Structure formats: structure tokens, C-alpha cells
Amino acid sequence: MPFLFTIALAIAFLGVSTVASAIKVVNEYERGVKFTFGKFTEVMPPGLGVVVPFVQTWERVDMRVKAVDVPQQESITRDNVTVSINAVIYYKVRNAERAIIEVERYQYAVRQLAQTTMRNVVGEVDLDALLGEREKISQQIRQIIDAATDPWGIEVQSVELKDIILADDMQRVIARQAEAERERRAVTIQAEGELEAAENLAEAARRMSGVDGALHLRTLQTLRGISSDDTNLVALPIPMEALRTLERLGEDLGERLEASDDSDGGGHATEDEEDEGTAGDPGTLEEGNADGAWPDRSPGDAPEFAPSRREEPSERDASERSSSSAS
Template identity: 35%
Template sequence: MIMALFDTFLIVMAIFLMAVIIIILISGIRIIQPYQQGLWILLGQYRGRLNPGFNWVLPLVSNVIKMDLRTQVLDIPKQEVITKDNSPTNVDAIVYIKVVDPEKAFFEVTNYHIATIALAQTTLRSIIGDMELDEILYNREVINNKLRDILDKATDGWGVKVEAVEIREVDPVGTVKAAMEEQTSAERRRRAAILLADGNKRSAILEAEGAKQSMILKAEGTRQSKILEAEGSRVSKILEMQGQSQALRLLSLGAVPLDKKALTVLSLDTLAKMSNGQATKIIFPFEISKLVEQSAKYLGASEEFVSEIGKETDIEKLVGKPDDVLGRIPNPDELRSEVQSIESQLKKDLIETTKTAKDVRKMPKVEGINEIEDLK
């Protein structure tokens, strides 16, 4: 019985020892991922790197440190920084790092994450403190590049490379932000005042140009109207005088063969027409007795009639030829040609007036109008 128990104990102990040995052997297995690098430390001594994949080390006395070789993102906590122009500002950032030398990243610094964050905070405070608030707001790219270069140089001894730095937020404190808003509002009011003044200036210039063009066109219209009226009056007078001269010619030529009998008949006919009028008082420009005497002689035919008027040649001797006395009267063709010449000249004047108006419209624009539109 005792022997059976002892055999059972030996079997259990053998199984236990074998299990312990297997567990110890299994504990020496290390699996390194493709993005990792293993550091093997045996009894306090660095024995070398372990490549990605299956690795076996001495169990119980070995320590394997796995270093992540991927790009890591570190969040720089928000901190209050005093700028060069004494404006308190809250600034935070993001740093992208990558381990390039696992031995240095583990043996040269206690914790490269904390060390990098602390260094980024102090460096960011130093850079922001040397700049004014406006420079910080408008020159973030410059700050990013400068901070990256400083951090990369400092972390090179730790086996860490700083790939990029990005300023995430620049938030001035409440009083500074209120002052900035008031400044922005004042600037916009100033620009609005400039726009209004330039708009009034532009409006006044356009009104002046319109008034100038209106006066020019009105003056040209008045001048052309007066020219037309003068030319029309001249042509009308010429035509009227031409008609009168022709009537005088006909009258003078028709009166040449008249004798005293004809004149007496005409006088009596005129006297009869005047007696039919509505006037109560009539003034005769000749003596009635002479007219009656001449009528009696004409009716009695007792005296021989001798012409007192004379012949046509006698009139030309006394007053001259009709063309010499009246002057040369233009014929209808000459008058028509002169009217066409006047109309042609008026058309030329109208073309010149239109060209002058176009030149006025092409006046150079007021300087600063493009800038005003940009401000809009």
C-alpha cells in the first residue's frame, strides 16, 4: 500500500517537474511584431537586438524590452505663455516623433515620451515669449518649423527623431481677446468710413461728368438750332425776295404798254372796290377831279391819246437793266445745293459732338476704386 502511494507520488512529482520545465522553456519564447524592435538584457547585461518574429531567450534570467518603431503622436498640454508684447496667451501643440535608435531611446533617457513633452513645453514657451501676439497668429508655420528643428536637435541624443510639430490652438485670455475684438471692430468701422468717403467721391465725380456732358450736348444743340434757324431764315428771305423781285419784274414789264385809258380804267375799278368796303372814312392818294376829267376824255374820245409812260427801252435807260438793279437772284437748283451743303456741315458738327462726348466718357478712373472693391 505504502509502495503504491510512493509510486503515485513519484509519478505526480515527475509530471509536475516536467510541467515546470515546459513552462520555464515556454517562458523563454519572445514574439517580436513587425513594427517592433526587441532589446535582450541577460543578467543586467545588454546582449543585443531581437528581430521581428520568433525569438527564444534564457528564461528567468532574461529581460526583453520591446520598442515601438512607428510614428507616435504626443499631445503637448495647454499652457499660458506671456508674449513679447505682454499678452497672456494659452498655447498647445502636437508633436510627431519616431524612435530611430532603440538602444539610445531606452538606455539614454528614462522615458523618452515624458522627456520629449517636457522639452517641447519649455521650447514652445521660449519661442512664443520672443514673439508678439500678431506674429504668433499670422506666423504659425514659422513657429512650427523652428520648434521642430530645436526639438529634433535635442532629441537626437535619445535616438528619437521629431518629424513634425503643429501648433494646435492659440487662445488669448479674456481681456486680450476683448481688446482684439474691439480693435477689429474699430478697423472695420475705419474701412467702412473709407468706403463711404470714396463712394461719395466717386458719385460726385460721376455727377460732375454727367453735368458736363449735359451742358456740352445742350450747348451743341443750341448752336445747331441757331445755325438751322439762321440758315432757314436766310433761305426764306432769299426765296421771298426772289418772289418779290419776279413780281416787280412782271409788274414793270406789264406796265410798259399801258396808256392813260388803261390807267383810268384801273383807277375807276380800284375806286369801285374801295366803295364796297366797310370803312366810313376813305382817303384817296390822288385828286378825284383829275380822275373824272381823264374819264370824260376817255369816254368822249375828243383828244388824241399820247403815251406818257414810254417804251421798255426808255425804262432801261432811266433805271438800268433788271439784273443790274435787282442783282443776280439764285435759281432753285442753286438754293437746293446750298441747303444740302448746310445739312452736310451740320452732320459733321453732330459727329464731332458725339466724338467729344465719347472722349469725356473715357476719362481715367479715380485711383483707389479697385482697392475699395477689394475691401467690399
């Protein structure tokens, strides 16, 4: 009797355990893929499900979005620059059946596919594009991975490049390049500002010149500004009419000097001709000197001396003797 009771108790316990193991709980964010004798049967929805022991098996699939870190790896860009880059991928399972049947360990497969795709895409772009167009490159990687994982029932939602690490010498080169670019922009902006200021100043001068009293008012404003500063500068206001008068006087004086220079040049030419005409006739020259008929000269001309007759030695001795006897 006790032996039969023990057997019955064991059978009851085995039955309860079998029934308990057959009942499965599927969470809201999960799906259960059921197989009967190794053949796909159904996808179990959230709630209670029954899996017959020794006859059926099942796989639990998480349908939430997953984040997968892509390990840091070295890649070579199109312009032969070595960079170390890592990323993170966000994906989710859309079809639990295909995620279990079409690929083994879909998490590992997605990670490996992301590594190779990222390396290939980085090798097709330049360093400048990699640093300046990270969003575009991330989108390109996402599209490639999503197209490859679509048969697995997996949707890649986004890919984010985390760190792009360069060698120390390349970092120094990029820093110098950035500094030169900033200096170029500063010079360009300064030149554009000076050009705009000059254009505005020219326009203001043009408008003020057409309004009576505008220049005087501007002059008074400038003097007031100078006097308000703590400086030792003394400003003497000069009317614009006086400046214009001085300008006209300067122009008139310049014209007169030019006319005087022209007339002086003609007079010298006449004197040269007269000198050439009289150089061969000493008698004519002496008559001209006696009569006082010298050519006209302007006050500014240099004095000219008429050629004198050379005295003979006898005449010079006679004049010396007469002067000594007179003394």
C-alpha cells in the same frame, strides 16, 4: 512510484513553461531590445525571438508615430501679454537601442521637453506674431525639440499649436483693432475705385472729344436710359453747338462789360479834374452852364449837379414880393 511520477510531471511542466516563456513574439511595428546579464545584446526584429529566462531580459519598443498632447499652460509673450496655449506633438522612435539606453521613459521626457520649449518660444515673440505666424512658430518648436531628442533616437515629425486663449479684455481689444483695420481697408478700396473711375472717365472723355458725333451718341444713349426708367423726369435735348454759342456769347458780354467799366473809370477822372479846375471861378461855371457845355457822360452814369451860386437874403426877399404882387 506515485511520488516519482509527480516529481517527473512537475519537472516536465517546469521545463515546458520555461521554454514557452523564452519564446517571444515581436510584431511588425515593434522592436525588441535584448540584454544578457544587464548588457545590451541585440535588437530583436519582428517575428519569433528567444529570451533565456533568468539570464536575459528585453524591452519592447513601439516604432509607430505617436501623438502626445502638451497640456495647456500659461505663457507670457514678449509684449507682456498672458496667453494660455496647448499643442500636440507627433514623433516616432528611429533607434530602439538608444531610446531605451539613453533616456528613461522617453515618452515622459518628450512631453516635458515640449512644454518647456513651447513656453520659451512663446516668450520670444509678440502677440501679433503668435496669432499670425502659428505655422512658423510651430516649425521653430519642432526644430528645437527634434535637435534635443536626436541623441535619444527619436525623430519629431511635427508640432501643431491647438488653442491660443486670451483674456476677455484682450479679446475685446483685438476685436476693436480688427474692426478698425477692416474699415481702413474699405475706405482705401473705395478711394482707389473712385480714382480709377475718374481716370477712366477722363480717358473716355478725351477719346470721345476727338471723334465727331461721339458726344451726340453718348447724349442720346443717356436720354434713352432716362426715358426707360419709371420716373417723372423730362429731358429736353439741347444741341452742343447751342451750348457752345451761349458760352461764346457769355465770354463776349463779359469782355464788353470789362471794357465799359474801364472807360467809365477814365471819364469820372476827367470830370473830377474839370470840377477842380472850375470850382474857384463861379463866372466860368455859369458861362459853361449857359452854353450847355457839360462834360460827356455815359447813360449809365449817375447824374451830377453843378454847384449853384448862393443867393443873398435881399434877393430872395425881392423875388418873393414880386411873386406875391403878381398873384
